[in-house]
Amino acid sequence: MPSQTFLNLPTEKQQKITLALLHEFANYPLAQAQVSRIVKEAQIARGAFYKYFTDLNDAYLYLYKVAMQEIHTNLKHAPKDSNSPAALSKFYLSEIKNFLNESQTSSYADFIKMHLLENEISLRSLQAPEPETDAIKWSIAVLSHQTIRDCYRYPAQQEVILARVSPIIQAILQQA
The missing domain is CATH 1.10.357.10 (Tetracycline Repressor, domain 2)
Incomplete structure (x- = not known):
């Protein structure tokens, strides 16, 4: 820093x-x-x-x-009172879309794209590991970040990529 x-x-x-x-x-x-x-x-x-x-x-x-x-200024935290996998899945999909919109329309759009497609992997060794979290939250975080990366890599297929993520998140949440 x-x-x-x-x-x-x-x-x-x-x-x-x-x-x-x-x-x-x-x-x-x-x-x-x-x-x-x-x-x-x-x-x-x-x-x-x-x-x-x-x-x-x-x-x-x-x-x-x-x-x-x-970019994260307008993102929200998962509602604590919702136990419905469908509602939580909808929330996570909404936040992925919000992040994509915020990042792609910001002055940082090209930087974020370069980060996701070129720099992220090489920087992992420089960043502290994530604090311990449960397997469900970790799985959703990994899936969400991969979805964002895929949307940047294949912008013409963004709708297809986003459509496949919601049922996967819902299936993960149903395992909880």
Whole structure:
């Protein structure tokens, strides 16, 4: 995550650097990203970049966190009072659709696509493992994320992909 030095920068300068990160990481896989392009666009010294971020991975994870916070703003938590697999399945499908809509219409759309299709797997070793959760919630989370990834990979088939997920979630929930 960014250093306190970065967090103490004026908002305009933070935004300029964040925009340069977005342009770099939306257009190049992390393995091909370059600090030189970021510092050129942000109009900062290379040394300043390393005062703000440990490395490219650190800068990437910062941008990912910013994007997820913005995109997840309108997402809801599962209703606690519903025991109906059909109602919960409908809720999860609605949230998958909401995430797709929010992410695909946001300024982060190309970044999220690059993340899902190119960078996500290589970053797993850098992120802390998920806290322990029950098998049902884990299964639904994995299925939901794969569905989102598939919708980004095959946008012309999004409706078909979404149509198949609801009955699968319902079947998982019926096993609970």
